[in-house]
Amino acid sequence: MNPYTLPDHELERLLGEDVPAGDATTFALDIGQRPGRIVFRARHTMTVCGSEEALRLGELRGLSRIGELTASGTALQPGETILSLAGEAAALHAVWKTAQTLMEYLSGIASATADIVAAARSGHSDCAVVCTRKNFPGTKAATVKAVLAGGASPHRLSLSETLLVFAEHRAFLDESPATTLARLRRRWPERSIVVEVADENEALAWAGADILQLEKWPVDAVADLHARLPETRLAAAGGVNAGNAAAYARAGAAILVTSAPYFAGPRDVAVSISAD
Structure with missing residues (x-):
């Protein structure tokens, strides 16, 4: 390939x-x-x-x-x-x-x-691995090729292509999660909306997003949230590697977000x- x-x-x-x-x-x-x-x-x-x-x-x-x-x-x-x-x-x-x-x-x-891809698929055959944009500046085209060659996909090629709402964005908002999600869908109707959440309360508040990104969540917490929100795609992020990818996949994470290959x-x- x-x-x-x-x-x-x-x-x-x-x-x-x-x-x-x-x-x-x-x-x-x-x-x-x-x-x-x-x-x-x-x-x-x-x-x-x-x-x-x-x-x-x-x-x-x-x-x-x-x-x-x-x-x-x-x-x-x-x-x-x-x-x-x-x-x-x-x-x-x-x-x-x-x-x-x-x-x-x-x-x-x-x-x-x-x-990491092999480990993830041993946990669940449909689990996807995506790699962040945390590559060394100036090397993106080369490192993204390596990610693709390894069987994964880019998480975000740039800020211009994706809607990923962090707490750092929400610090500037004064509206309900439902209002924010509706506004994003009006402005960028062809984009999936991803929201990074720190705990279960935040996850439930933003459950209307297309994907919930779970930053540094323990495996058992991912499994608990998957049981509560079985129809929501969950992305496990932060600290994902070949040693724990299978466990996250078995817990219900449909997507594993990792920077590990770059290092x-x-x-x-x-x-x-x-x-x-």
């Missing part, structure tokens, strides 16, 4: 960060025009992401693909090949570290996402470079 590929201007920016004025070592050794190849392999079990970008980084520097490309979203075992490229040594060295590191970080996010460690990609 390849949701999309980052645009060339972004990939050129990444290459420019690592090689702003040429590769001094390759130039000094006078090996830049020697032909060779580079092979990227999974060092450990992973859900790979960023392989399409790695290929395009190579193409932008004149490298050619050898064999098949392993698509983002593919589960790999240690030693399996992700991508092989051939071309001049100067291009191989210019692309090497940027391509490797990008795949390592994105595969870390994708793999962590896949683990996952990278998945190592082994690289070998050889002369032809």
